[in-house]
Amino acid sequence: xxxxxxxxxxxxxxxxxxxxxxxxGRDIVSVRQFTDDDLTYIFDVAHEMQQMVAxxxxxxxxxxxxxxxxxxxPSTRTSSSFTAAMxxxxxxxxxxxxxxxxxxxxxxxxxxxxxxxxxxxxxxxxRHPEKGATALAAQYTKKPIxxxxxxxxxxxxQALLDLFTILEELGEVDGLTVTMVGDxxxxxxxxxxxxxxxxxxxxxxxVSPDILRMPESIVAEIENGGxxxxxxxxxxxxxxxxxxxYVTRVQKERFExxxxxxxxxxxxxxxxxxxKVAKDRMALLHPLPRVNEISIDVDDDPxxxxxxxxEYGMYVRMALLALVLGKA
Amino acid sequence: xxxxxxxxxxxxxxxxxxxxxxxxGRDIVSVRQFTDDDLTYIFDVAHEMQQMVAxxxxxxxxxxxxxxxxxxxPSTRTSSSFTAAMxxxxxxxxxxxxxxxxxxxxxxxxxxxxxxxxxxxxxxxxRHPEKGATALAAQYTKKPIxxxxxxxxxxxxQALLDLFTILEELGEVDGLTVTMVGDxxxxxxxxxxxxxxxxxxxxxxxVSPDILRMPESIVAEIENGGxxxxxxxxxxxxxxxxxxxYVTRVQKERFExxxxxxxxxxxxxxxxxxxKVAKDRMALLHPLPRVNEISIDVDDDPxxxxxxxxEYGMYVRMALLALVLGKA
Amino acid sequence: xxxxxxxxxxxxxxxxxxxxxxxxGRDIVSVRQFTDDDLTYIFDVAHEMQQMVAxxxxxxxxxxxxxxxxxxxPSTRTSSSFTAAMxxxxxxxxxxxxxxxxxxxxxxxxxxxxxxxxxxxxxxxxRHPEKGATALAAQYTKKPIxxxxxxxxxxxxQALLDLFTILEELGEVDGLTVTMVGDxxxxxxxxxxxxxxxxxxxxxxxVSPDILRMPESIVAEIENGGxxxxxxxxxxxxxxxxxxxYVTRVQKERFExxxxxxxxxxxxxxxxxxxKVAKDRMALLHPLPRVNEISIDVDDDPxxxxxxxxEYGMYVRMALLALVLGKA
Numbered sequence: 001x002x003x004x005x006x007x008x009x010x011x012x013x014x015x016x017x018x019x020x021x022x023x024x025g026r027d028i029v030s031v032r033q034f035t036d037d038d039l040t041y042i043f044d045v046a047h048e049m050q051q052m053v054a055x056x057x058x059x060x061x062x063x064x065x066x067x068x069x070x071x072x073x074p075s076t077r078t079s080s081s082f083t084a085a086m087x088x089x090x091x092x093x094x095x096x097x098x099x100x101x102x103x104x105x106x107x108x109x110x111x112x113x114x115x116x117x118x119x120x121x122x123x124x125x126x127r128h129p130e131k132g133a134t135a136l137a138a139q140y141t142k143k144p145i146x147x148x149x150x151x152x153x154x155x156x157x158q159a160l161l162d163l164f165t166i167l168e169e170l171g172e173v174d175g176l177t178v179t180m181v182g183d184x185x186x187x188x189x190x191x192x193x194x195x196x197x198x199x200x201x202x203x204x205x206x207v208s209p210d211i212l213r214m215p216e217s218i219v220a221e222i223e224n225g226g227x228x229x230x231x232x233x234x235x236x237x238x239x240x241x242x243x244x245x246y247v248t249r250v251q252k253e254r255f256e257x258x259x260x261x262x263x264x265x266x267x268x269x270x271x272x273x274x275x276k277v278a279k280d281r282m283a284l285l286h287p288l289p290r291v292n293e294i295s296i297d298v299d300d301d302p303x304x305x306x307x308x309x310x311e312y313g314m315y316v317r318m319a320l321l322a323l324v325l326g327k328a
Numbered sequence: 329x330x331x332x333x334x335x336x337x338x339x340x341x342x343x344x345x346x347x348x349x350x351x352x353g354r355d356i357v358s359v360r361q362f363t364d365d366d367l368t369y370i371f372d373v374a375h376e377m378q379q380m381v382a383x384x385x386x387x388x389x390x391x392x393x394x395x396x397x398x399x400x401x402p403s404t405r406t407s408s409s410f411t412a413a414m415x416x417x418x419x420x421x422x423x424x425x426x427x428x429x430x431x432x433x434x435x436x437x438x439x440x441x442x443x444x445x446x447x448x449x450x451x452x453x454x455r456h457p458e459k460g461a462t463a464l465a466a467q468y469t470k471k472p473i474x475x476x477x478x479x480x481x482x483x484x485x486q487a488l489l490d491l492f493t494i495l496e497e498l499g500e501v502d503g504l505t506v507t508m509v510g511d512x513x514x515x516x517x518x519x520x521x522x523x524x525x526x527x528x529x530x531x532x533x534x535v536s537p538d539i540l541r542m543p544e545s546i547v548a549e550i551e552n553g554g555x556x557x558x559x560x561x562x563x564x565x566x567x568x569x570x571x572x573x574y575v576t577r578v579q580k581e582r583f584e585x586x587x588x589x590x591x592x593x594x595x596x597x598x599x600x601x602x603x604k605v606a607k608d609r610m611a612l613l614h615p616l617p618r619v620n621e622i623s624i625d626v627d628d629d630p631x632x633x634x635x636x637x638x639e640y641g642m643y644v645r646m647a648l649l650a651l652v653l654g655k656a
Numbered sequence: 657x658x659x660x661x662x663x664x665x666x667x668x669x670x671x672x673x674x675x676x677x678x679x680x681g682r683d684i685v686s687v688r689q690f691t692d693d694d695l696t697y698i699f700d701v702a703h704e705m706q707q708m709v710a711x712x713x714x715x716x717x718x719x720x721x722x723x724x725x726x727x728x729x730p731s732t733r734t735s736s737s738f739t740a741a742m743x744x745x746x747x748x749x750x751x752x753x754x755x756x757x758x759x760x761x762x763x764x765x766x767x768x769x770x771x772x773x774x775x776x777x778x779x780x781x782x783r784h785p786e787k788g789a790t791a792l793a794a795q796y797t798k799k800p801i802x803x804x805x806x807x808x809x810x811x812x813x814q815a816l817l818d819l820f821t822i823l824e825e826l827g828e829v830d831g832l833t834v835t836m837v838g839d840x841x842x843x844x845x846x847x848x849x850x851x852x853x854x855x856x857x858x859x860x861x862x863v864s865p866d867i868l869r870m871p872e873s874i875v876a877e878i879e880n881g882g883x884x885x886x887x888x889x890x891x892x893x894x895x896x897x898x899x900x901x902y903v904t905r906v907q908k909e910r911f912e913x914x915x916x917x918x919x920x921x922x923x924x925x926x927x928x929x930x931x932k933v934a935k936d937r938m939a940l941l942h943p944l945p946r947v948n949e950i951s952i953d954v955d956d957d958p959x960x961x962x963x964x965x966x967e968y969g970m971y972v973r974m975a976l977l978a979l980v981l982g983k984a
Contacts, residue, residue, distance in 0.1 A: 058720030064386030392714030
């Protein structure tokens with residue numbers, strides 16, 4: 001077997017119903033549920049999805065499968081990404097965007113809604129404002145359910161796509177210095193990403209205003225695993241050494257005194273000047289939507305990866321849908 | 329021919345365009361339009377749909393056909409059910425959920441909307457707050473139109489799915505004692521179901537608070553046909569003899585005096601205690617959404633059929649869509 | 657080769673990916689972008705689409721292609737038309753109807769939204785309340801984008817479908833007298849249509865209340881090209897000579913004094929009496945929705961083409977989608 005053949009074999013994913021596949025019928029609730037091997041497998045499948053889309057656009061892997069896209073709060077971006085993922089695999093979508101979140105006394109309970117929907121759909125994607133909603137719902141349905149964000153809880157597909165973006169842009173995760181910038185206190189995405197990254201051999205820089213620092217609980221959790229974490233308030237100190245800069249928005253509403261916001265916000269804006277100091281080979285990420293924390297003058301910089309990040313997200317979701325339906 | 333072959337032949341529905349099929353191009357407006365043979369035929373096709381879904385999930389019977397899902401008022405459950413039915417048959421859906429019902433002076437008339445949509449779609453499903461809306465709309469379009477609820481009028485696909493559920497759960501309708509519980513005055517579903525059941529050899533029990541009794545007009549109509557109807561205020565009197573218990577919600581708002589509600593509401597809640605008295609072979613139905621009129625502790629009882637009822641609904645709607653498009 | 661064969665060959669459009677096709681990857685922003693040959697080509701393809709739908713309903717020309725249907729303001733009719741067009745070609749739709757138009761300071765900018773969506777979709781349809789929105793968005797995406805109305809700007813697919821309707825109903829455009837009736841000042845559709853028609857050998861009649869006359873700028877533009885334009889206030893003067901009557905709604909809100917509206921509005925209502933005076937072979941058009949400016953008693957007149965106009969719109973949009981995706 002030639003090296004080329006070996007490589008093809010290693011990345012080849014036989015298409016067909018694999019009920020003994022490791023993810024068949026599983027729920028995607030939290031990034032904590034995955035082993036390191038799981039992550040490798042998901043990213044291998046996502047990479048394969050990317051190549052299939054590049055080659056032929058769409059294919060009929062999930063033809064005849066139905067996704068119930070159940071959104072209790074609007075999220076055009078995430079909803080569209082799952083819709084695109086399902087449709088590119090030949091499946092269909094039941095969009096349920098108009099669910100008003102209402103107390104049990106007035107409307108139907110989440111378990112009842114989910115038990116009803118499983119009558120129609122093969123897989124359920126759930127966005128819900130309450131932490132733990134997906135875990136609760138998963139107890140009531142035999143069909144696989146995927147967490148698309150549950151309030152201050154988790155948004156595992158976002159964390160996976162962030163990591164997949166780093167992997168695809170830079171080829172590896174081990175050895176990297178990853179700098180997180182902006183609101184590290186309230187940003188659900190940076191919390192999940194930091195946890196995921198701490199499984200690898202990385203150095204984490206946290207750059208934020210004092211009042212928006214990474215929560216102590218997360219810092220402690222990651223420290224236990226031995227990952228170096230360094231706190232900064234000035235991006236200039238670390239930009240030149242960063243392989244990844246992950247930017248999040250600093251919201252004015254977080255500050256009691258607007259003057260405090262004005263004093264710090266500019267320090268976390270990425271401009272072409274910032275990028276001049278950055279490495280030639282690095283990746284600038286942002287979960288989007290972006291307001292002004294990255295200047296639009298940076299968009300055409302080849303290191304600006306945030307729009308490609310959207311696309312990687314579609315591949316990760318294609319992979320997850322195919323996996324839980326036993327088709328990858 | 330073996331018995332097995334005979335059975336296969338009896339239930340086999342040749343797939344293809346049958347323009348001489350009995351339902352081709354017909355509107356589904358009211359349960360009154362169906363002959364007994366029609367019902368048998370619809371349920372045979374629905375049963376076939378169920379078996380096809382169990383075997384292969386989805387199929388391309390309606391590939392290339394478009395359904396306009398026209399909802400003038402929100403009904404996530406019914407809308408999703410038709411969407412799933414169409415997509416499981418390989419067809420596509422044009423969702424029109426954001427129609428605001430408005431007077432002719434401000435917006436477009438229903439006939440104009442329907443005449444416009446028939447330019448795009450092969451079949452129209454209509455939900456409208458006004459009684460008679462589907463019958464009106466049907467006069468203006470040559471494409472088949474299906475009533476998905478027209479205010480206090482009818483909701484024929486709900487009545488059909490209720491009856492199909494009884495048939496599938498218990499194997500037959502003749503000889504059954506069917507007990508309807510809760511709000512029998514305002515419940516559109518129990519009115520249509522009682523009418524449909526009166527075509528069979530059944531006994532009907534009505535269990536409700538005095539102020540929410542089955543309307544005299546319906547009782548008189550059914551009495552003319554000779555179906556025994558017995559009025560009760562206490563579920564305990566009839567639960568042990570019931571083959572079907574069909575529960576609907578008693579809404580607090582129906583009572584002038586909240587104390588009256590509190591006095592009676594508990595008497596119509598189904599609990600595991602209630603089910604201990606019920607027959608071993610019976611079916612507990614509910615049109616959903618359920619609030620607390622059936623305890624969630626009952627959900628795992630094999631006689632609790634209300635979530636399966638959702639699924640039967642999809643098969644009935646698949647059958648109707650296929651029939652009016654001449655494909656079953 | 658027989659004449660019949662020659663005709664078939666002339667109108668035959670080979671299906672397949674034609675990356676060297678004239679429209680491949682192009683944006684549809686304005687009617688001004690088309691050469692006369694472009695128009696002929698688009699209408700040839702639209703005609704072919706019509707014949708394909710009549711013969712087989714739908715086909716898989718755009719199977720695997722995704723359309724992002726991005727509507728910043730509601731337009732059920734246009735949105736449904738593009739959805740139907742894409743689905744009849746075997747493609748899929750990502751519906752994005754719930755975008756709230758918001759300032760850059762609060763939400764995501766249009767360029768960012770478009771750059772995100774191009775990660776998911778193969779083609780973008782954009783409806784936006786601001787003039788120039790599509791042209792702006794087109795600068796930021798490599799995927800083809802189609803203008804579905806940008807405020808007081810353009811609505812090119814409406815103008816194309818209006819012209820295609822005339823062509824299909826009457827067989828030719830040259831030599832026709834086209835009368836536009838109603839609100840010619842604010843009606844975006846009549847402005848675009850007048851511009852398009854002025855490329856042909858036509859006579860244009862403008863019939864409107866004084867305060868709703870065709871804007872001078874458009875009259876001047878068309879006069880430069882040599883097209884005869886005649887202004888009337890009375891429809892009776894021109895109805896007998898018109899090959900096309902294009903009616904638009906006169907809105908009461910345009911008048912400062914309601915009495916002025918009452919005085920003129922009746923003069924622009926098409927009734928069966930009006931149609932008695934009209935030619936035997938002519939076409940009555942309306943962009944819809946219609947309120948009372950065409951009596952419903954006219955709807956069954958064979959010359960009433962406004963509902964067929966909707967259908968022609970679907971064929972034009974099928975043609976445009978196929979063309980920009982290199983498949984026609």
